[in-house]
Amino acid sequence: MSNTITFSIDGKEIECKAGRTILDAAEENGIYIPRLCHRKGVSPHGSCRVCTVIANGKPMAACTTPVTPGMVVENDAEEVTAMRKAIIEMLFVEGNHFCMFCEKSGNCELQALAYRFGIAAPRYPYLFPHREIDFGHPDVFIDHNRCILCARCIRTSREIDGKEVLGFVERGPRKKVAANAEHGLRETEIAVGDEAMAACPVGALMPKHVGYQVPIGKREFDHEPIGSDIEKEAKASTK
Amino acid sequence: MNLAERSFITKLCQSCGKDPHRLMDIIIGVQGAYARVSGDAMNLIAAELGLPRVDVESAVSFYQFLSKEQKGHVRIRLCDDIIDRMYGFDRILKAFSEELGIGLNQTTPDGKFTFETTACIGMCDQAPAALMNNVVVTNLNSDSVHDLVESLRKNLNPEQLVKKTGNGNNSHPLVRAMVQNNIRRRGPVIFQDFTPGEALRKGLAMSPMEVIRSVKTARLRGRGGAGFPTGMKWEFTRAAAGDRKFIMCNADEGEPGTFKDRVILTEKPNLIFEGMTLAGYAIGAGEGILYLRGEYTYLLDFLNETLKERRASGLLGKSILGKDGFDFDIRIQLGAGAYICGEETALISSCEGLRGDPKNRPPFPAQKGYLGYPTVVNNVETFCCVSRIIEHGAGWFAEHGTKGSSGTKLLSVSGDCRMPGVYEVPFGISIHELLEMVGADDTYAVQIGGPSGQLIGRADFQRTICFDDLATGGAVMIFDEDRDVLEIVQAFMDFFVHESCGYCTPCRVGNVLLKKKLEEIRAGKGEPSDLEYLKSLGETIKATSRCGLGQTSPNPILTSMAHFPDAYLKLLHEDKQGYQPTFDLDEAVATAARIAGHGRVHHED
Ligand SMILES: Cc1cc2nc3c(=O)[nH]c(=O)nc-3n(C[C@H](O)[C@H](O)[C@H](O)COP(=O)(O)O)c2cc1C
Ligand code: SF4
Ligand code: FES
Ligand code: FES
Secondary structure, eight states, X not given: OTTEEEEEETTEEEEEETTOBHHHHHHHTTOOOOOSSOOTTSOOOOOSOTTEEEETTEEEETTTOBXXXXXXXXXXXXXXXXXXXXXXXXXXXXXXXXXXXXXXXXSOHHHHHHHHTTOSSOSSOOOOXXXXXXXXXXXXXXXXXXXXXXXXXXXXXXXXXXXXXXXXXXXXXXXXXXXXXXXXXXXXXXXXXXXXXXXXXXXXXXXXXXXXXXXXXXXXXXXXOTTHHHHHHHHHHHO | OOXXXXXXXXXXXXXXXXOGGXXXXXXXXXXXXXXXXXXXXXXXXXXXXXXXXXXXXXXXXXXXXXXXXXXXXXXXXXXXXXXXXXXXXXXXXXXXXXXXXXXXXEEOTTSSEEEEEESOOSOGGGXXXXXXXXXXXXXXXXXXXXXXXXXHHHXXXXXXXXXXXXXXXXXXXXXXXXXXXXXXXXXXXXXXXOOTTHHHHHHHHXXXXXHHHHHHHTXXXXXXXXXXXXXXXXXXXXXXXXXXXXXXXXXXXXXXTXXXXXXXXXXXHHHHHHHHHHHHHHHTOOEEEEEEOGGGGGGHHHHHHHHHHHHHTTSSBSSGGGOTTOOBEEEEEEOOSOGGXXXXXXXXXXXXXXXXXXXXXXXXXXTSOXXXXXXXXXXXXXXXXXXXXXXXXXXXXXXXXXXXXXXXXXXXXXXXXXXXXXXXXXXXXXXXXXXXXXXXXXXXXXXXXXXXXXXXXXXXXXXXXXXXXXXXXSEEEEEETTSOHHHHHHHXXXXXXXXXXXXXXXXXXXXXXXXXXXXXXXXXXBOTTHHHHHHHHHHHHHHHXXXXXXXXXXXXXXXHHHHOHHHHHXXXXXXXXXXXXXXXXXXXXXXXXXXXXXXXXXXXX
């Protein structure tokens, strides 16, 4: 078949359809590549860099890099893990993440990645930025303190919900998500049932009135590390 | 928003065909006329162009020269880079502040003046310099600041500040700038006479493939910094499928310490446009765009006039020089203050009317560039080389320079030397030879290639400028012994933090962390383990960043640590009691103490 290609991840030979990204091809083969800004069903963004792998000797973002024939990918390598940890720690110190009293705790992908990588405390100093909370909408809010600028809400809203409610403004360290209106979310068409609401990996874009409803023990990442679902599927299918 | 503004904006949008890809022209136009792009203006522009309002706000807030808040009639932007800092930046800043009665980033209560700083404006050879709206003022000192402000108070017209114009085309009626060219050395390629049409006539007698072959035989490599083989880039773009193809000239020249493109744009615009036209012929493109950095707006009318003359002479437009089927034209796209827009995919984003975020690669511009069509992006100087290669032949060109780096290179030399300015030298020249040429006798350190390049010391002065050794887009900054290496490094890190687009984590966050650590070390709070911290953080940023900005931004720290270790070591000390020197107890508990109503917390030293 001319439209399948073969490549390797950590020495394991893998086949996939031409045009697949490294991240997708790995996932189809039961290999989890950690990711934050990537979300199935919307166009890849390539911004968080947590999915960094070494492809043919060069660090690349797995979510935006297509597989090429014979490509040699390193995913489970010390060097790669070190880079990913550093990036996750950067995200922690960049914002104000107080997991112990955050309603997203246990369902937060950033927190779950920190657990998966065994990060107890970041090596970098906290930047403690002053950030705002947009609480003006009756049903939803954005807490910018927890935003990691992954654009999952922006892309999901535009590509899945077919709405234009959010975008990025400013640049560099001041970059932030903004409502498509002069006075915040309340002037937009965002609704609590939007797919965009489910897209936020952290506790930034959140529904009101439902905090802390899932008891500890029943939250998404309470029992198994993030990525286990992908890895388990592989084990099940090889049995 | 009053009726006049409303109708101004509506007309502007109409004149751009209500094309959302022309957003840059529209917001730059509104900013120019009203000294802001207000929320109402954003709503109107969004409605006219059929864009979400937040996309307009996204662009306005991205570019340094655009603003939602009201700026003064005259916006004074003092150039802030290491060269200006060496030549009196602090004094000038204070003088402006005193004359205007405001601090940085403030506007006078009468709305007349706004005072700001801005990254390198490409005038390091005549620093300190500033922009007054679009007018460049150079060689500032405390006295001239007084006179400038005095004169502006009278008429609020910065153009009246230009009493004496500079040499060459700086005195052209459409330029009228006090800028000097400072061409110190003319080589055979760029700074010789050129008759418009000379190269094109020869090129059009060849087949497009022959033109590409000539560029390859000449072994031309890109002059913007990365040194990619130009002929190969053109071949890819020619081979790529697309109904339309584009040629883009990168005149963003944002790398601090680089100003050679400014001089080419002033003196040799025909050489650039002719090279772009040849490229269009070679790859089958019908349209060209020259992206001119906002800092060089003073050259815009002159460049447009040159384009007009070329159209009138049949060098642009339909059936160029009578060649049936070869139609090509060029327009100029202004930028608005963003170093990242020099990165080729960010440049394309900006031309498309977006914020200047780089794009994911692949696809590369050669496959999918401007508006998704195959696009060639080359530096100003690269296009000039192309014109000469076709004019004089590939063999002639390749005789200059070295085997791996053919031709000449324009260097922008600034800092501690007697003759700062632009030098056209053959590739392969050593740093020693260069320093002698520019009148630098007591050099301690040289920054090659701007902040994204490397800082080298005496041990490396026998090395040569070429793609295989010391590569440079053109910047050469010279520093004597009495300069503080870490002050230089600090200025560069400030720059990168300011200019990061903020898209990817390592560049957005990592550079802030590098900058903070450097500040701590300079404040005497460094410890020996900081060296490893800087190195490992710097390497991570380089490896994982999404574009060339983050992939090079740790270079000032990494190369200065390698070549000037003592600059760091003398500031680092182990705390004998095992305390962390960076930890400041008073600062750590300041907020809590304030809330609790305590004063300073006392502790034993
Ligand atoms: C942050 C950044 C800024 C850049 N700025 C410029 C610039 O101002 N001018 C330029 O020609 N190239 C610049 N480049 C390089 C361009 O991306 C691109 O490689 C170049 O324009 C290609 O032209 P060349 O092959 O003729 O050099 C920059 C790259 C980066 C990463
Ligand atoms: S490295 Fe990342 S954040 Fe920095 S300029 Fe490039 S894309 Fe933007
Ligand atoms: S998941 Fe690939 S960059 Fe974020
Ligand atoms: S626990 Fe991650 S954002 Fe709250």
